[in-house]
Amino acid sequence: MKILMIGEFSGFYKNLKKGFELQGHDVILMASGDGWKRIEGADILIDSNWPYFLGKIHKRIQIIFSLIKLSRFDVALIVNPNIGLSLISKLFSFILKLKSKKIILSACGTDLEYLKYGEQNKFDYWPYDVNKPKLSKIIHKNILDSVNFIIPTFYDYAEPWRQSIYSKNVLTTIPLPIDTDSIKPFFPKDEGKIIFFHGLNREDFKGTRYIENALLNIEKEFNHEIEVVIDGKMPLNVYLELVKKVDVVLDQCKVYSFASMNSLYSMSLGKVIMSGYREECKKEYNIESELPGVLHIEPSVEQIESQLRYIIKNKHKLRSWGKINRQYVENFHDVKTIASRYITLFEKNSIC
Template sequence: MNILLVGEFSRLHNSLKEGLEKSGHNVILIGSGDGFKDFSVDIDVSSKIKKSKILSLINSMFIRFLNLDFIKLENAFYYNQKINQLKGFDIIQLINEDALFTYPKFQIKFLDKLFSQNKDTFLLCCGNDYISVKYALDGKLKHSSMTSYLEDQSQKKRFIYALKYITPPYKKLHHFIYKNTKGVIASDMDYHIPLKNHPHYLGLIPNPINVDKIEYIPLNVNDKINIFHGINSHSSIKKGNKFFTEALYIIKKKYEDKVNIIETTNLPYKEYINIYNNAHILLDQIYAYDQGYNALEAMAKGKVVFTGAEQEWLDHYNLEEDTVAINALPDVNYLVKKLEWLIENPDQINKISKNARQFIETHHDYKEVAKQYLATWQNN
């Protein structure tokens, strides 16, 4: 089959592409590389404005004073330039409802033409969208990426990206996509829970991880324990990074002779994964039920990851608490106690490390996950 994957936020579509190609399918990935993360794409529509400090500054002023984002206009222009190349695909999958990152009216116009000149289209629920944001704002989750906003709505400016999904233009885009696609697939429990029982929902397919490319690194804990905390400033508030930072401050004072702590901000993807290679423990995110892509890749390497590992996730995979990953909660004292437990019981680090790799190989192997996507697409 000829398959077009539209958009990339985390490396999910890259790994899915690699798995699909192993089964003999022809796959093209179009996207921007997601800014500073710089993910690989086959057809590049990355912003020239975003790569220029001066143009980005000017654009920020237009957004602030005129509510006009030239990067979104630029994205619409680049996608429309490529539309005639995007024909003859059996399957199209959008990474998200805002896969093109342009104004909804331009997305609807582009997608209408894209859909008309190809066969079947599917939507991936991966990141914020209309249903997940509304579900969180309605208070139906114990915690979510919207928790900080619900606790303090003076932070509204920090949540503009998420809140846009419940505005009339994006709600219209949501309904257009749902009307013109065969179904929606969730990438993890955080999106599965809001979508349950929705007539358009096709089910959860775990994130694909290329275990052939990611080598398991046995952990040597004879010396200091290395703790890594990589921060993305654009999403730090919704991921709850401040709780990790506060917990690390306490740990550093108490265990200075036993730990090395590394904190980074906004690293490109390749640099990010290289820096955490020597880590024993990786602090990923708070407010999640399941693991995101960074956490899964770190688990594949055998890191002990603090991330979403809620009871719903444990039940789904039939796991016991603290055997594969550490559930990260918005509680500094709790995080400190979990870190102390690992520092004082380094044998647990090795045990969780091996379990984490096995879990990824069992449930997230990119070749097997690609087969799940193929079956879902073909059955719908």
């Protein structure tokens, strides 16, 4: 099967591409590297040194000209429906339909349906209680009119799409993939201080002020037992080297589902993680086994502090929890497993 992938989401498409290729499929990834994360692996790199707004337009034009040069694909996957200006989005949709038999939207980033759902107060809490982005309804419609199916990656994105006018096009949620074969685990150590880490990236979105305040309060209380590292906005390879040295990774506290790419990288490295882990997430992913190394946190300093104290009290269990996390991602998020689920879904819905 010939597969075209456009965009990136913290390494999602890079890892999924690897899974498809291991299945014997011909894959082209067109991506920018996801900004300062500098994610490698794109076959066609979309980049620009132009100033902010002009740079965005320049990259959209690069996508269109690159599409024109490519042959026809069986299926195209795109990460985000917000492609440039109205005219550019229409042109993009037109050319993509000419070049692909079927077009699939990966519902995994901020889009109009997600924002509408949150604005209607249907989440108990969500990342955009402040600094909500403005997205174009026209561009959204231009892109969605060309999309055949939508495949969510989290409950947080799946439910808004299931409640939208595009609900009939929403397929089964498939979790994000991670190439576990390429990642050696570094499990929490048995001795010394527990090292907690929170990565700075979209601080309002991830709830950094709650996490940071909780960490600093606990550090004062247990200063001889823990170490706190708060850092971020670094290339992915540098970030992963840092994660190797810590024991517990606090990802984000304003979401329902834990399995972001950041959490999956951390779990693959054998780390304990703290993120959203609500019942909705367990049901969406059909999680039946216990995951003691995934601790649920919410946008509440007191609730996060309570979970941090629980970890400190159970320091002797961190290594075994890290091993359970590693085994979980090997079983349910490995690139080969996830790619197989996509191919099965394609076949079931006559996409290939």
